[in-house]
Amino acid sequence: MKIGDRVIISEPRHPLFQYKGMLVGFRGEGKPGDIWLLILVDLYNRSYLVPQSMVELIPEENDTNNNEEL
Numbered sequence: 001m002k003i004g005d006r007v008i009i010s011e012p013r014h015p016l017f018q019y020k021g022m023l024v025g026f027r028g029e030g031k032p033g034d035i036w037l038l039i040l041v042d043l044y045n046r047s048y049l050v051p052q053s054m055v056e057l058i059p060e061e062n063d064t065n066n067n068e069e070l
């Protein structure tokens with residue numbers, strides 16, 4: 001994953017399950033091998049820290065919120 005990638009929170013136990021957003025930063029390891037990601041969540045326009053193990057990349061062709069023109 002790299003900054004600017006579109007992601008979805010894929011862990012059912014997470015309070016923001018199924019929310020989409022953009023990866024805006026990395027904040028170190030929570031557990032060994034599990035990096036905290038700073039994700040700008042679309043719905044709230046706010047950043048949240050989420051472990052990488054709870055996040056999946058959204059393929060560009062499946063992203064309905066990908067640079068839509070107004």
